[in-house]
Amino acid sequence: MQLAIIQTADEFLKLRSEWNALLESSRSDFVFLTHEWLSAWWKHMADGRRLSIVTAREGGELIGILPVVERAAQLARMMPCTLEFLGSGVIGSDYLDVIAARGRECEVVVEFADYLHSHGRMLQLSQLRSESCLSSVLADQLRQHAWTVVEAKLNVCPYIDLRGHTWDTYVATLGPNVRKNINRYLRNLPKTFDMRVDCVKTASDAQTALQIAVDLHRKRWGTRGVSEAFHSESVRAFHREFVQLAAERGWLRLLILWLNARPVAALYGLRYGPTFYFYQSGFDPDYSKYSVGVTTMGLAIRRAIEEGAAEYDFLHGNEEYKFHWARRVRNLTRLELHPPQTTAWIYKHAIRLNRAARQMARRVLDRGMRGETGQ
Numbered sequence: 001m002q003l004a005i006i007q008t009a010d011e012f013l014k015l016r017s018e019w020n021a022l023l024e025s026s027r028s029d030f031v032f033l034t035h036e037w038l039s040a041w042w043k044h045m046a047d048g049r050r051l052s053i054v055t056a057r058e059g060g061e062l063i064g065i066l067p068v069v070e071r072a073a074q075l076a077r078m079m080p081c082t083l084e085f086l087g088s089g090v091i092g093s094d095y096l097d098v099i100a101a102r103g104r105e106c107e108v109v110v111e112f113a114d115y116l117h118s119h120g121r122m123l124q125l126s127q128l129r130s131e132s133c134l135s136s137v138l139a140d141q142l143r144q145h146a147w148t149v150v151e152a153k154l155n156v157c158p159y160i161d162l163r164g165h166t167w168d169t170y171v172a173t174l175g176p177n178v179r180k181n182i183n184r185y186l187r188n189l190p191k192t193f194d195m196r197v198d199c200v201k202t203a204s205d206a207q208t209a210l211q212i213a214v215d216l217h218r219k220r221w222g223t224r225g226v227s228e229a230f231h232s233e234s235v236r237a238f239h240r241e242f243v244q245l246a247a248e249r250g251w252l253r254l255l256i257l258w259l260n261a262r263p264v265a266a267l268y269g270l271r272y273g274p275t276f277y278f279y280q281s282g283f284d285p286d287y288s289k290y291s292v293g294v295t296t297m298g299l300a301i302r303r304a305i306e307e308g309a310a311e312y313d314f315l316h317g318n319e320e321y322k323f324h325w326a327r328r329v330r331n332l333t334r335l336e337l338h339p340p341q342t343t344a345w346i347y348k349h350a351i352r353l354n355r356a357a358r359q360m361a362r363r364v365l366d367r368g369m370r371g372e373t374g375q
Contacts, residue, residue, distance in 0.1 A: 001063070001111050006053035013039060015055075018062045023099050024273075028132075030095040031272035036245040037093070038067060038086045044238040045091055048072060052083060054115060056100075056108050064108035065099040070121070083116075083123045091238060092229070092279070094157060094315050094332060096127045098134050105133045113141035116337075123337040126154060127316070130331040139335065146340035154334050155316040158326035160301065163310050167302045178324045185295045192290070193259035197299055200254040203247040209254040210243050213266035217282030220293075229280050246270060253303070257296045265292040267300045275311045276304035294321075301325065 006012050019035040031037060042051070049069040056064030067086040087093035100108040116123065116138075128134060130153070139149040162170065171179050189195050200209035214230045230236055246252040253269040253276065265283035269276055278300065283293040304312045314322045316332055 001108070002057050003111060003115055004055050004057070006055060007051050009042065009051070012042065012051060012053065015062075019065065019099075022062050022065065022101065026099050026102055027105065028095070028097040028099050028129075029273055030097075031251065031270050031275075031277055032087055032093040032095055033067065033097065033099060034272070036249065037242060040238050040242040040245065041087045041091055041093070042069075043241065044234050045089060047089075047234075049084075053086070054112055056111055063101040063104055064112070066112045067096075067099065068123075068125075080122050083121045085125055085127070088126055090231075091235065092315065094127050095129050096125070097129055097132045098138075100133075106137050109133050109137040110141055113138050117142060117145045117147070117339070120339040122339060123335070125335045125337075126332075128333050128335055130333045135333060135335060139337070142337055148338040148340070150336040150338075152334050152336075153331055155332045156318050156329040157316050157332060158314045158318070158322040158329050160312040160326045161310070161328060162301075162305055162312055165305055167305050170301070170305060173327075175324070181291070182294065182298045185291050186298065189259070189290060189292075189295060194261065196258040196261075198256045198258070199303060200256065201247060201250070201252050203244055206243040206247040206252060206254070207240060209256060209266070210239060210268070212256055212263045213254060213268050213280070213282055214239075215282070216263065216266045216284060217280060219284050220282040222285070253300070255296055255300050255303070257292055257299070259287065259290075259292070264290075265296040267296045269300055269304075271304070271307060271309065274309060275313050276300070276307070276309040277313050277315060279315065297321075297325065 006015065016035040016039070023029055023033055023035075046069070049071050052068050052070045054064075054066040054068065055062060068083045069086055069088075071082045071084055073081045085093070085096040087096055098105070098109060098112065125134065135151060139151070143149055160170070165173075171182065174182070198209070200206060214236065217230055230239070243252055243254070251270050251272050253271050255267040255269065256263050257265040263284075264287040266281060267278065268280040269278055271277075278297075281293060281296065283296070301312050312326075314326055
């Protein structure tokens with residue numbers, strides 16, 4: 001097995017066809033590991049990081065990818081130079097992982113572990129599937145070299161198992177209130193308004209539909225500042241590039257609900273493989289009494305069923321509304337691996353203190369806000 005390090009954008013871009021072919025045959029076949037998603041992230045969201053992708057080949061054939069970047073030391077936060085996944089940060093990439101030929105995962109990860117040990121960089125791998133072999137094989141291998149491993153549960157991804165369901169049989173599994181309401185909304189809205197639902201898939205319409213979704217998301221959150229989605233020009237530029245690529249690959253599913261020729265709700269979804277991913281949504285608060293957001297979610301789930309999707313994945317977040325629709329969850333973890341040097345021990349404890357300080361600051365801020373609002 002021969003390892004190589006991809007450090008330039010040109011090398012990375014040339015890998016697209018091989019990268020996606022390996023991904024599609026692997027157990028890590030998720031949209032957030034596609035070359036399209038990660039190359040768009042690298043172009044718009046790298047923020048000073050350096051490519052450090054590790055590839056494994058056998059007889060010239062690509063059989064493994066460790067998709068990581070190097071983040072420079074952050075002295076103010078006592079953070080050393082660290083390797084982290086491509087796609088990390090606010091963009092919302094879930095199910096990040098190693099990509100390996102099916103059945104070869106363990107031996108590929110062992111080779112990657114030897115490489116990582118020889119270079120001694122701290123790793124901070126977030127949004128990792130809890131069942132990934134990185135959580136076991138990589139950790140076990142590096143522990144044998146006296147590395148320290150810290151694993152923590154980060155979040156959950158609620159999802160709906162759609163296999164064997166029609167829309168009617170799925171709705172029958174919902175709680176009585178949700179079942180009654182969604183049927184009422186779908187029945188009454190066309191009686192009250194001239195209602196139209198678009199599902200944008202094509203590259204020619206992708207940019208216009210994305211802008212509608214961004215505008216409605218901003219209307220939904222207003223000045224509350226709760227959502228990080230679409231909050232900066234770099235994030236918006238990332239999505240403008242990615243939706244174009246996704247449309248060209250047939251993955252884009254951008255639903256827009258129109259009432260009397262006015263866009264009132266939008267849902268940014270992706271159909272990749274057997275899964276329909278719910279990425280983001282928005283609606284016009286002027287129409288909130290008509291539950292246009294709930295209606296659009298129901299319409300998206302119905303479309304996923306009609307397309308034959310096996311799952312509808314809400315992605316990370318334990319928001320209550322997701323559990324009105326979904327009953328199952330997958331866990332996401334963060335894996336931190338510290339090399340055995342004394343400096344690594346110091347950094348590990350500095351990170352712990354830094355997190356504790358941020359958590360305390362958030363609690364103080366929350367108490368202050370509750371005091372101001374009288375809650």
